[in-house]
Amino acid sequence: MTLTKAQIVESIHNKIGLTKNKSSEIVETCLEIIKSELESGEDVLVSGFGKFCVREKKERKGRNPATGDAMMLAPRRVITFKCSGKLKDMINGK
Helix, strand or coil, rough: CCCCCHHHHHHHHHCCCCCCCHHHHHHHHHHHHHHHHHCCCCCCCEEEEEEEEEEEEEEEEECCCCCCCCCCCCCCEEEEEEHHHHHHHCCCCC
């Protein structure tokens, strides 16, 4: 099952008692802050959850899977996620 923004908003609404509009505003604001920090190249650490990191990938050789033709893949930035030790332990029932 996938957790959606709507489900997060509903959970905040039910657990804290805020209106759905205010809960939605909080979720959207948090996500916008995370996106803007990652866009500027900064890492985002959420204690007890994990760390989102921006990595630079260099230009490299690749292959078109449909045709098998060799091609050069452009340099790009990617986001990686590393979960915290606490989250790993929780998932593994420790």
